[in-house]
Amino acid sequence: MLNGRMSSPANSPDIFIIGGGPAGLATAILAAQRGLRVAVADHDHFPVDKACGEGLMPDTLAAMRRLGITVSRSEAGPFRGIRFHGADRMTSVEAEFAQGFGLGIRRTVLHTKLVERAAGLGVALLWGRRVTLAGGGQVLCEGQLVHCKWVIGADGEASPFRRWAGLERTRYEQIRFAARQHFRMAPWTDLVEVYWARDCQIVVAPIASEELCIAVTSRSPSLRFREALSQAPALASRLRNWCALDRMRGARAALRRLRRVCHGRFALVGDASGSVDPLTGEGIGLAFTQAAALVEAIKHNDLQSYQAAHDRIGQAPRLMSRLMLMMDAHPHLRQRALRILAAEPSLFSRLVNVNAGELALSKFGVSHALRLGWRMLAPGWEF
Numbered sequence: 367m368l369n370g371r372m373s374s375p376a377n378s379p380d381i382f383i384i385g386g387g388p389a390g391l392a393t394a395i396l397a398a399q400r401g402l403r404v405a406v407a408d409h410d411h412f413p414v415d416k417a418c419g420e421g422l423m424p425d426t427l428a429a430m431r432r433l434g435i436t437v438s439r440s441e442a443g444p445f446r447g448i449r450f451h452g453a454d455r456m457t458s459v460e461a462e463f464a465q466g467f468g469l470g471i472r473r474t475v476l477h478t479k480l481v482e483r484a485a486g487l488g489v490a491l492l493w494g495r496r497v498t499l500a501g502g503g504q505v506l507c508e509g510q511l512v513h514c515k516w517v518i519g520a521d522g523e524a525s526p527f528r529r530w531a532g533l534e535r536t537r538y539e540q541i542r543f544a545a546r547q548h549f550r551m552a553p554w555t556d557l558v559e560v561y562w563a564r565d566c567q568i569v570v571a572p573i574a575s576e577e578l579c580i581a582v583t584s585r586s587p588s589l590r591f592r593e594a595l596s597q598a599p600a601l602a603s604r605l606r607n608w609c610a611l612d613r614m615r616g617a618r619a620a621l622r623r624l625r626r627v628c629h630g631r632f633a634l635v636g637d638a639s640g641s642v643d644p645l646t647g648e649g650i651g652l653a654f655t656q657a658a659a660l661v662e663a664i665k666h667n668d669l670q671s672y673q674a675a676h677d678r679i680g681q682a683p684r685l686m687s688r689l690m691l692m693m694d695a696h697p698h699l700r701q702r703a704l705r706i707l708a709a710e711p712s713l714f715s716r717l718v719n720v721n722a723g724e725l726a727l728s729k730f731g732v733s734h735a736l737r738l739g740w741r742m743l744a745p746g747w748e749f
């Protein structure tokens with residue numbers, strides 16, 4: 367059922383996509399919706415799991431609806447906004463999304479929905495297949511030459527395709543390390559919570575009526591999950607009688623911006639094309655929006671327009687990533703920022719809604735940006 371009308375890449379699709387994660391499948395769905403013949407090859411097997419915070423922001427859900435996919439509340443954990451907790455156990459600030467809600471959803475459930483939609487549109491899905499690039503830009507799938515017009519790298523953060531295609535050069539890159547685990551426990555709030563601890567951030571998202579997804583992100587590759595929790599005592603005490611539902615999964619978390627995301631008949635999409643910090647919760651939404659821009663560019667035979675659109679699409683989450691990483695790196699600034707936001711919740715609300723795509727970056731307002739920046743840097747600012 368999961369293999370569409372083209373069971374072999376030798377059937378000459380218009381687009382051959384390397385990687386069947388959210389980015390690759392969204393590109394395949396949108397291209398198939400526009401009448402293109404598409405094959406997706408992934409070296410993993412369906413359904414693919416991945417360490418992720420599993421929170422889909424309102425703009426991600428809107429992009430998903432454009433793919434023809436809906437998620438009911440019973441398949442996921444709805445949340446109406448974000449709450450930050452400071453390490454001092456006293457400072458916390460929360461904001462609701464201006465419109466709509468977010469959803470926490472298991473990666474395997476999300477993957478199943480994307481795969482079913484792609485298969486329904488006749489996309490050829492090739493699981494457990496290794497793709498390599500030979501000399502002269504030739505693409506091989508399990509050793510067979512692939513004949514196609516466009517080759518898309520959607521092979522994730524560590525993308526081998528990016529290297530093969532000569533698109534590896536970065537504008538900037540910052541790597542952190544993450545771990546995720548699921549717990550059987552009823553959510554105690556309908557907000558996604560972010561606990562800012564000494565060496566990490568811990569994100570708690572509801573993913574069902576009795577399930578939580580907890581993801582830890584840190585600069586340190588050796589920080590253990592339990593040690594991370596011990597740095598957030600308020601959370602640790604809630605999880606005292608925890609029941610883990612699965613093994614922990616680790617991943618690298620990168621903020622990366624590439625110089626170029628396409629050339630010739632090659633293009634990158636999703637994390638392969640650069641990524642934002644997990645704390646933004648925007649990685650999957652970005653992948654969906656990039657996929658739409660890429661398919662549009664392919665339809666017009668104009669990959670350069672994809673480069674421009676890609677630069678624009680990532681602006682707000684890249685900025686937000688930089689703010690989050692600055693708070694991570696400088697405990698003093700972090701505490702200062704959290705106190706400013708707690709004292710002025712409307713500022714936090716604007717930040718959350720810019721990040722969630724509900725407020726244009728240009729509408730954040732120069733005066734708000736300056737006020738936040740000045741107060742974070744002004745040494746004499748007291749609370």
Ligand SMILES: Cc1cc2nc3c(=O)[nH]c(=O)nc-3n(C[C@H](O)[C@H](O)[C@H](O)COP(=O)(O)OP(=O)(O)OC[C@H]3O[C@@H](n4cnc5c(N)ncnc54)[C@H](O)[C@@H]3O)c2cc1C
Binds near residue numbers: 495650
């Ligand atoms: C800790 C953490 C928390 C996160 N939390 C969130 C969140 O709450 N919300 C959100 O929106 N985003 C979140 N993200 C980001 C999100 O997970 C990514 O942005 C998203 O997975 C990107 O999708 P992708 O398809 O580009 O890459 P991936 O999901 O990594 O998929 C890439 C696919 O390519 C395949 N592949 C790799 N190499 C090859 C090869 N050589 N040949 C064939 N196939 C290959 C892999 O098997 C995989 O299936 C988080 C990330 C991390 C690390």
